[in-house]
Amino acid sequence: MPAWQTFWPARLLAPCLLGRPSGPPACLHQACLADLLARLPACLADLLACPHRACLADHLACPPARTCLADLLARPPACTGPATFQPACLPAVPGLLFCPGLATFPVFLASRGHVDASTQWDQDLLCQMAGPIAPDDPWLLRHARERYLEPPSKEPYNLELLNGKNSSMGYNIYRISAISWLYLDTTIRHLFKDEPPGFFVEAGALDGEYISNSLQLELEKGWKGLLVEVDEEMYARLRKKNRKAWTSSACLATKPYPHQATLVKFVNHEALTKDVDSLTMRGYNALTDAKDLKERMGHGFPTYQTSQCLPLQTLLLSINATNVTMISLDVEEMERDVLSSFYDSKVLVTVDVWIVEHRHPEVELLQADRPDFDFIYWFLSKGYSLYTMGLHTPIDYIFIRNDSGIHTRAFAARPPEYTINLDDYLPRRIS
Structure with missing residues (x-):
């Protein structure tokens, strides 16, 4: 050095x-x-x-x-x-x-x-x-680990899913009513059913349980991982769940180096009085750089939080995670910037599967979404194949790295309903 x-x-x-x-x-x-x-x-x-x-x-x-x-x-x-x-x-x-x-x-x-x-x-x-400063700077890695990462909990789980109380029924209603979560939960189970335990990242983890895309992998298959949640109130709840994964309250950098950003959080009367409504309202949180921030302003009273942002690779390298099996990315309109910052710098971490919530840039908030071909082709240029996409609003895209071990197995066993013919979504020519 x-x-x-x-x-x-x-x-x-x-x-x-x-x-x-x-x-x-x-x-x-x-x-x-x-x-x-x-x-x-x-x-x-x-x-x-x-x-x-x-x-x-x-x-x-x-x-x-x-x-x-x-x-x-x-x-x-x-x-x-x-x-x-x-x-x-x-x-x-x-x-x-x-x-x-x-x-x-x-x-x-x-x-x-x-x-x-x-x-x-x-x-x-x-x-x-x-x-x-580079994402893999040794002093930055040490600082990230000491200040912005907390190790997996050694305490028993404290999950609404496991406590069996009647009070949890309202909380767990998403397990039968949240269509997009049900789709992803089923898809993830199928995709990794024959795979050994891996390493996940869930960015936008909320409280670590509600509509979590990683909880089943941890509970049922013994996966390790990293949960990232920038909202301070949600992160405090997440820590109380006692997940067996690393956690971080940093926001994911939208540039290939550390920086600070402002998170806009929304609250209303229902969110202040009902726990589930509070979790739902957090889905409207966004950084001030989000293109649809003005549209989100109508869904509650805004509060502001200044947050430290670190490159995703910095967080992963800080805990010696250089091979990631799955990353679930739900960062409210900032996914393109987070992905660009990941691949614009020297790539030191391999990712087998990306699950990304992404809305077409021309589609407004709460409007019916449509596939974003520029987004798909960008991933293809990085050496990935489109496995499937959930056609709800916004769309959840699932990409698998071409030279990963899971690629051949996943596509060989892909159910017909997961097969996507992109030609079906191309604009029709008028003869």
Whole structure:
């Protein structure tokens, strides 16, 4: 790992998450690290007054950390440019340098007179101008895992489906009335009935149970996975379900790098007084970039939530998930952007099956949908085949990767009712 990634990550990562670009600072020599290291003893003394001193103290209790600092003080590097700053001992204590409490250490040093504040500002600007942070940046992966991912629950399930109470009847009514969910539930069961346990991602997971496309795979087949839900209230409910999957409250980035976005959430009287209506209303939530946001405004009172967005590949790589069996993507009009951000960067994660809710861009909210051939051809260009699509509103598309193990088996056993003849949906010519 280059020295700049080892020494500077805490300072660089915060602006990167906001969507501002970052990169290796060509300005290391401008900061004159030799001068900084020469003043390090005084800095460490002042650090005793810093509220984050316990973090540093934990590492100083480790003999290798003390040896590392002593080595740095004994031979400060010459201030001749970034190539000369390669102290071998720095990678030995990455926890010391990445401690969240030390993210503000440069600002603290500036306040104590050890680093010139204007020089620090120039450094940050030059470093950010180098370009966006990559989805697989090692410090970003670590930050995502520590701040935006929670591990699978070890507690017993807390599901309405399993509690057997009469109060759950209203909640579970979707299991016989939600046509699009019934279609997908049946299709997923058929598609994976003879497949070994895999790994799923469900983006737009709501409370982790209501109209979930992944719950049956987890409960009945022992799949592992990742549930993504950006709505803070829904995410709190999701955690209480005790799903045996990773969870994240980050929104999926619509760009191939981290950024922030505003989520518009809608509530009305029924949503505030009835649990099921509250879950239904969440289906109108959307980011401010959604093209049909004005149409959604008529379905409730809007509230706003600022959210951190991370590339889907970042979340997956953070938990070492490089092979995903199924991704269910329901992100309310942002699916094209999320998909583009996934494939516009270096693809480091393979996905066998995509299940994507998508409405034709010319069809308004709640109007009868029609197939989007541009969307289908885009997926075909990425090496996928259209397995089937649910002809409800909006349409659910199911694509299978051509060189995946499931492709041949799935198409060989595809029921006739799942076969799609796209010619049937092409505009008819008038003779």
